[in-house]
Amino acid sequence: MKVIVDAFGGDNAPLEILKGSVDAQNELGVDIVLCGKTQEIQKCAKENNIDISKMEIIDAPDVVEMNAPPTDIVKGGANSSMAIGLKALANGQGDAFVSAGSTGSLVMGATFFVKRIKGVRRAALATIMPSDTGAFILLDCGANTECTPEMLSSFALMGSTYMSKVLNVNNPRVGLANIGTEEIKGGELQQNAYQLIKSEGKVNFVGNIEARQVPLGDADVVVCDGFTGNILLKTYEGVAKLILTNIKNVFTKNIFTKLSALFVKGGIDSFKKKMDYTEFGGAPLMGISKPVIKAHGSSNAKAFKNAIRQAVNYSQQGVIATIAGNLPK
Amino acid sequence: MKVIVDAFGGDNAPLEILKGSVDAQNELGVDIVLCGKTQEIQKCAKENNIDISKMEIIDAPDVVEMNAPPTDIVKGGANSSMAIGLKALANGQGDAFVSAGSTGSLVMGATFFVKRIKGVRRAALATIMPSDTGAFILLDCGANTECTPEMLSSFALMGSTYMSKVLNVNNPRVGLANIGTEEIKGGELQQNAYQLIKSEGKVNFVGNIEARQVPLGDADVVVCDGFTGNILLKTYEGVAKLILTNIKNVFTKNIFTKLSALFVKGGIDSFKKKMDYTEFGGAPLMGISKPVIKAHGSSNAKAFKNAIRQAVNYSQQGVIATIAGNLPK
Numbered sequence: 001m002k003v004i005v006d007a008f009g010g011d012n013a014p015l016e017i018l019k020g021s022v023d024a025q026n027e028l029g030v031d032i033v034l035c036g037k038t039q040e041i042q043k044c045a046k047e048n049n050i051d052i053s054k055m056e057i058i059d060a061p062d063v064v065e066m067n068a069p070p071t072d073i074v075k076g077g078a079n080s081s082m083a084i085g086l087k088a089l090a091n092g093q094g095d096a097f098v099s100a101g102s103t104g105s106l107v108m109g110a111t112f113f114v115k116r117i118k119g120v121r122r123a124a125l126a127t128i129m130p131s132d133t134g135a136f137i138l139l140d141c142g143a144n145t146e147c148t149p150e151m152l153s154s155f156a157l158m159g160s161t162y163m164s165k166v167l168n169v170n171n172p173r174v175g176l177a178n179i180g181t182e183e184i185k186g187g188e189l190q191q192n193a194y195q196l197i198k199s200e201g202k203v204n205f206v207g208n209i210e211a212r213q214v215p216l217g218d219a220d221v222v223v224c225d226g227f228t229g230n231i232l233l234k235t236y237e238g239v240a241k242l243i244l245t246n247i248k249n250v251f252t253k254n255i256f257t258k259l260s261a262l263f264v265k266g267g268i269d270s271f272k273k274k275m276d277y278t279e280f281g282g283a284p285l286m287g288i289s290k291p292v293i294k295a296h297g298s299s300n301a302k303a304f305k306n307a308i309r310q311a312v313n314y315s316q317q318g319v320i321a322t323i324a325g326n327l328p329k
Numbered sequence: 330m331k332v333i334v335d336a337f338g339g340d341n342a343p344l345e346i347l348k349g350s351v352d353a354q355n356e357l358g359v360d361i362v363l364c365g366k367t368q369e370i371q372k373c374a375k376e377n378n379i380d381i382s383k384m385e386i387i388d389a390p391d392v393v394e395m396n397a398p399p400t401d402i403v404k405g406g407a408n409s410s411m412a413i414g415l416k417a418l419a420n421g422q423g424d425a426f427v428s429a430g431s432t433g434s435l436v437m438g439a440t441f442f443v444k445r446i447k448g449v450r451r452a453a454l455a456t457i458m459p460s461d462t463g464a465f466i467l468l469d470c471g472a473n474t475e476c477t478p479e480m481l482s483s484f485a486l487m488g489s490t491y492m493s494k495v496l497n498v499n500n501p502r503v504g505l506a507n508i509g510t511e512e513i514k515g516g517e518l519q520q521n522a523y524q525l526i527k528s529e530g531k532v533n534f535v536g537n538i539e540a541r542q543v544p545l546g547d548a549d550v551v552v553c554d555g556f557t558g559n560i561l562l563k564t565y566e567g568v569a570k571l572i573l574t575n576i577k578n579v580f581t582k583n584i585f586t587k588l589s590a591l592f593v594k595g596g597i598d599s600f601k602k603k604m605d606y607t608e609f610g611g612a613p614l615m616g617i618s619k620p621v622i623k624a625h626g627s628s629n630a631k632a633f634k635n636a637i638r639q640a641v642n643y644s645q646q647g648v649i650a651t652i653a654g655n656l657p658k
Contacts, residue, residue, distance in 0.1 A: 067511065131571070132571050132574075132575070142508055145508065145515060145516045146516050177560065179471055179474065179555070179556055179559040179560070179563075182396065186474060186556065187474045187475050187556060210563050211559070211560045211561075211562075211563035211564040211567060212563035212564070212566050212567040212570075213567065214564065214567055215564070215567040215568045215570075215571040216567055216570070216571060226508070227508055227515065227516060227557070228556070228557065228560055230508040230540070231506065231508070231540045231557055231560050231561055231564075232540075232560055232564050233540075234508075234539050234540035234541035235540040235541070235543065235544070235560075235561050235564040235565055235568070236564055236568050237541050238540060238541040238542065238543055238544040238545055239544045239564070239565050239568040239569055239572075240568055240572060241541075241544075241545065242460070242461050242544040242545060243568075243569060243572045243573070243604070244572070245461075246461070246600045246603075247576060247597070247600070249596075250593050250596030250597055250600060251593060251596075253593075253596055256592040257592050257593050257596065259589075259592070260588075260589035260590070260591075260592040260593050261589070261593075262589075263585040263586050263588070263589040264579050264580060264582075264586050264589050264590075267578075267579030267580075267582055267586065268576070268579055271575045271576065271579060274575075275572070
C-alpha cells in the first residue's frame, strides 16, 4: 500500500506533514510518496531529524494557496504539490492521496485529474464525527453548496457503504438532515430527496433527522447538501470548543478545584478523546474513483497520521468498488 | 402591561403554563389574560392550588395540535386558544401574546390575524442564545424555510434593533451565517444577501461568519434562512446536551469523583446557567406588528415565566416602532 502525501497542504506544512507521514510509515507499515518542493522537504527533514530516507519524493514547484479560487488547480496551479500528487494517483504511482490543503481546490482537482466513479454526479466531502453512541458519517460537508435530490441519494448510498465497510456498522441507519421529522418538512430539496431515497430502497433509510438528534447518535449516516453539512459540522466544533474550554476553566480556579481535577481527569480525558474528531482521521472525498482524503487544515502530526490511516482503511475495505457496484446504471 | 397567554400551547399545558403565568404576575407585576377552555383552566388551577383569581380568562373551545398543518389556524382552528389569543392581541385586549404551541401555526396565525409591520416581507423567529462572550440573536430559526436576500436584509435590521434595544448592545455586530468568510462564499442567497446588507449600510455588518465562530461570540446578530438557522440552533442544543450529560456522568463514577464534584459544583452550575437558553425566555416572532413570543414547546413554569418576561421587554423597549421607522419605504 502506497500513500501519496501533499507535503505542502495545510497550516502546518511541511513539518507536521512530514512527522505524521513518518509516524504512519512506522506504525501502519505503509509506503509514503511525498509531493512538493524537494529541497525544502529535505531541508525541513534534516533540521528536525526526521528520517525520510525510505520515502519517495515527487517534485512539485508550486503550492496551492488556501484562498485560491478552486479552478486555479486546473489552470495556473497545475504544478502545485496538490495537482501533481493527484495526477500521480491517477497514473497509478500510489494507491491513495492525502492533503490538508484547500477543500475547494481538492474537490476540483480530484474531479478533474482523478475523475468520479461512473454514475456519481458529484463528489462529497464526508466527515466522520463522534456521537454519544459511537460515530456517524456526515456528507456532504462542503464540496457542493447546492445539491439535487439525486445527489443526496448518491450521498446516502456512499455514506452507508462507508459505515458498513470501514466502521463495520451493520445495516447503517441513514437519516436526512431536516428541520422536522415529518416527511413534508424542509424545502423542495429535502422533500424530493426524502421520496427518492425512500423509493429507491438501497439504504436503511430512517427518514428525516433533526439536527438536535445528530450528536445524540440517532443515525449512522447523515445526508445533506454541503451548505447544511458545513453549518452542522462547524456548529458542532464551535459548541464543543466553547463548553470544553469553559469546563477546563472551572477546574483551574483554585487549589481545591485543581485537586478535584486529579480525580476526574481520567474520565474527562477519555470523554475528550471520544469527542476528538482528529482521532477519526481525515474526510474521504467520496465519489472519486480512487481514494482521496482531506485532512483538517490545521492538522498536526497526529491528525495527519490518522488521515493516512483513514486512506489505508478506505482503500483496503473496497469502499469505492462497492459504491460503483451499487449505483444506478 | 397586559400579556395574553395561550393556556393550551406546548407539551406541559395547561399546568406549567398556569404556574409560569402566576409567577410572572407576581414577579414582574404584569396582568395576565389566559386563553383556553375556561372550565379546564379553572379545574387545573383548583387542583394544583394555583391562584388565578386576578387573571382574566378568554374562553376558547379548541386547541391547535402540534402537528396540524399551519394553515389550519385560519380555517378549522380559528376557535383554538392560539387563534383566539392572537385575535385578542389584534383587537387591543392585551399588549403581547405568548404561546408554547406549534411554531408553524403561530407564524401563520400571527401573520394572518395580527399582520406584519408594513414593509416587512416575512416574520422571522428569533432565538436569543448563549455564547462565550454573552448572548447573540439568531434569525430566522425556522419560520421561513426558503428566503430571499431582501428577507435576510430585514432580518439583519430586526435582529440588530433587538440587541440594541432589549439587550443594550452598542452597535451590534451583524454576521451572515456562511460556509466561509470571503464574500464570494455560499450559494446565490448568501452572495446576494451579503452585497445587499453591505450596500444598504443600515447595520454594523461584519460580513460572513462561519458556524464555528457563532458559539464563540464573534457576532451579536446571526442572520440566515430558517432552514440553516434551525440546523444551527438544534445542533447547538444537541451538542450541549451530549457534552453536559457526559461530563455529569464523569462526576458520578465513584466516591472520589463525587467528592470532586463538590468543589467544582459552583463553577459548573454557573456555566450551565450561562448555557441555559431557557434563561433567555422565548423567541420573539419579529416582523409582526405587535409582540408575539414563541415559548419552547417543552417549557416548564420557569421557561414560560421567562417567555413572559421576554414579552414585557420586547414590548416596553419599543423594538417594533424602531424597526418600523428604519424599514425601507
